[in-house]
Amino acid sequence: MDAFIKCLLFLSMLSITSALLQNDIGVHCTFPPSWQSKVFFESGEVLMSIPEVMNGTGTYYYDYPSQQMRFDLKLQASLGNVRLSNTYIWHFNESTVYTIDYDNHTCTKEKDSDYIWNPWNGVPLDAHSDWHGGVGDFQQITEHFTLIRKELYADVILTLDVNVGNVCPPIRYNIQDEDTDRASGLIVNYEFVDPQDLSDRSVFILPSFCANAKSSQHNPMGRRALSPRFHRLFMG
Numbered sequence: 001m002d003a004f005i006k007c008l009l010f011l012s013m014l015s016i017t018s019a020l021l022q023n024d025i026g027v028h029c030t031f032p033p034s035w036q037s038k039v040f041f042e043s044g045e046v047l048m049s050i051p052e053v054m055n056g057t058g059t060y061y062y063d064y065p066s067q068q069m070r071f072d073l074k075l076q077a078s079l080g081n082v083r084l085s086n087t088y089i090w091h092f093n094e095s096t097v098y099t100i101d102y103d104n105h106t107c108t109k110e111k112d113s114d115y116i117w118n119p120w121n122g123v124p125l126d127a128h129s130d131w132h133g134g135v136g137d138f139q140q141i142t143e144h145f146t147l148i149r150k151e152l153y154a155d156v157i158l159t160l161d162v163n164v165g166n167v168c169p170p171i172r173y174n175i176q177d178e179d180t181d182r183a184s185g186l187i188v189n190y191e192f193v194d195p196q197d198l199s200d201r202s203v204f205i206l207p208s209f210c211a212n213a214k215s216s217q218h219n220p221m222g223r224r225a226l227s228p229r230f231h232r233l234f235m236g
Helices: 003-025 220-225
Strands: 027-030 034-047 050-063 068-077 082-091 096-101 106-111 122-124 128-135 140-149 154-163 170-179 185-192
Touching: 034 068
Parallel strands: none
Antiparallel strands: 027 122, 034 050, 034 185, 050 068, 068 082, 082 096, 096 106, 128 140, 140 154, 154 170, 170 185
């Protein structure tokens, strides 16, 4: 076999390998594999023509290699002026999310739910790049993506702003459903203030009182706190 044919075979193999890798990765750019950030959270929801607004702050932790995620959130809901303080921990290998109330030492879980989706390792390939922009006199270059997910009752529009690069830490994440019922609807916004490397993987360890955690369907308040709005954080 002459050198030219060998070269063609090598290039063909390289092309196939690259295609397989691209399909396996399936992203425009990757998130940092393990990171955390302070978060500003706000949501507006209309259910049966009754509006509810929630505002809060928290800390988000993401570890793709171990398939784990955590969200500490303190928020205030407009209906009844309710204050909630919960920690959500996802163990994707177990298809389980835990809702933890450290103040009252309660723990509920949701297993094999429709809301437990595959975690993203970056911006999905089916997301559409809309525009590039800049922050701070363009010292920080950003890219804006839009992604539509088909749901049973309504399409969900996901928009994501990230830092431009092969590794692209998220800056802003917005979720909006297109419910055909005008008496219902949801919009959620997350602002990631200071994305940085994950400082401590022990944040994913469950407290001892989660050992006997029961399904949240038996806990009305748990069901409210475990709304799907918290389950589209880089999943699906």
